[in-house]
Every structure is written in C-alpha cells, then in structure tokens.
Amino acid sequence: MADMKNDIAYVLANEAEIEEICEQLGTKISEDYKDKNVIIVSVLKGAFVFCADVFRHITIPCAIDFMAISSYGSGTTPGAVRLIKDLGVDIAGMDVLIVEDILDSGKSLSYTIELLKARKPASIKICTLLDKPDRRQADITADYVGKVIPDEFVVGYGLDYDEKYRNLPYIGVLKPEVYSD
Ligand code: IMP
Numbered sequence: 001m002a003d004m005k006n007d008i009a010y011v012l013a014n015e016a017e018i019e020e021i022c023e024q025l026g027t028k029i030s031e032d033y034k035d036k037n038v039i040i041v042s043v044l045k046g047a048f049v050f051c052a053d054v055f056r057h058i059t060i061p062c063a064i065d066f067m068a069i070s071s072y073g074s075g076t077t078p079g080a081v082r083l084i085k086d087l088g089v090d091i092a093g094m095d096v097l098i099v100e101d102i103l104d105s106g107k108s109l110s111y112t113i114e115l116l117k118a119r120k121p122a123s124i125k126i127c128t129l130l131d132k133p134d135r136r137q138a139d140i141t142a143d144y145v146g147k148v149i150p151d152e153f154v155v156g157y158g159l160d161y162d163e164k165y166r167n168l169p170y171i172g173v174l175k176p177e178v179y180s181d
C-alpha cells in the first residue's frame with residue numbers, strides 16, 4: 001500500500017506543535033485586531049488547513065474570504081505568479097490579514113499584496129505558518145510567523161509536492177529522491 005509517510009525524511013512540526021502555534025497566533029491576532037474591522041484572506045490552496053485551525057482560535061468577530069494564486073511551473077521551483085480565483089467581497093476600508101502557508105522567495109505574497117493594496121484596505125498584514133528566510137528574493141517580511149524553517153522542501157498540513165501530501169496531518173521534509181527522479 002502506498003503510504004505517504006514512506007516519502008517523508010523527517011517530521012519538522014508534529015500535530016501538537018502545530019496546534020500550539022495556531023493557538024498562540026489566534027490569541028495574538030485576537031488581541032491585535034480587537035478594535036478593527038478584520039477580514040482574513042486565505043490564500044488557496046496551501047493555506048486552507050492552517051487557516052481553518054488559526055481561524056478557530058480567533059475569539060473576535062472576523063470575516064473570511066478566499067483567493068487562489070498559483071505559480072506557473074511545477075515541482076519545487078516556483079515560476080510566474082497568476083491569479084486563479086479572486087475575492088468575492090470588497091475589502092476597501094477593512095483590515096486585511098493575509099494567511100499563507102509558507103513564505104519562501106516572497107514572490108507570491110508580493111504579488112498578492114500589490115493586488116490587494118490597489119483596493120484601498122485600511123491595512124494589510126501577513127500571517128504565515130512557515131518562513132524560509134534564506135530563500136527570500138522579494139523585500140517582504142511577515143507580521144505573524146508560526147515557525148522559521150531551514151531551506152528544505154516541506155509537505156503536509158496543506159502544503160503539496162505536485163498536488164500530493166496536502167492531507168498529511170503534520171509537516172515533513174520530503175525525501176530528496178521523491179522529487180529528484
Ligand atoms: P514564494 O512565492 O516563493 O514565497 O512561494 C510561496 C508558495 O510556494 C507557497 O505558497 C507554496 O505554495 C510554495 N512553496 C514554497 N516552498 C514550499 C515548500 O517547501 N513546500 C511546498 N510548497 C512550497
């Protein structure tokens with residue numbers, strides 16, 4: 001039987017650690033946004049699992065919407081960014097909190113921020129589960145970071161390799177032989 005865990009070299013963040021991260025972020029966000037008109041913008045597909053967990057740790061009234069972006073190119077190398085699905089609501093005057101799975105080169109988030117800025121929100125901040133600072137190309141930093149990780153390709157908990165492994169309940173480093181052949 002093909003078990004995804006056979007393709008994982010090691011676990012980088014287990015379920016308990018992820019739960020703790022989500023609770024801490026949710027508490028902080030609830031405090032920081034208590035007098036604001038907040039809308040969470042979840043970036044599909046990778047962030048959907050993380051976003052659902054953080055969202056349930058936010059204790060203040062909070063809107064949510066979804067957008068999908070994709071970087072052309074497959075596997076572990078990102079290409080040009082494009083918009084696949086836009087938001088369904090007007091964010092003008094709102095305090096936008098973008099929730100992402102991972103901040104890598106920063107190209108996807110720079111694109112997303114430029115797109116959303118043009119719609120005149122009151123503010124835009126970024127919450128990312130994972131941050132790989134060594135790989136940054138765009139001048140961008142997240143306001144809320146779950147975990148800083150080394151330059152390794154990770155999967156699980158929403159993150160994919162070639163659309164697979166999103167349903168692993170933890171974050172693991174993929175064995176190099178899985179993507180190098
Ligand atoms: P960036 O534009 O380079 O910051 O890349 C952001 C996007 O690339 C993320 O939203 C992920 O979809 C994908 N990505 C970057 N690093 C990884 C990784 O280690 N595993 C899985 N997907 C990744």
Ligand code: MG
Pocket residue numbers: 046160
């Ligand atoms: Mg991806």
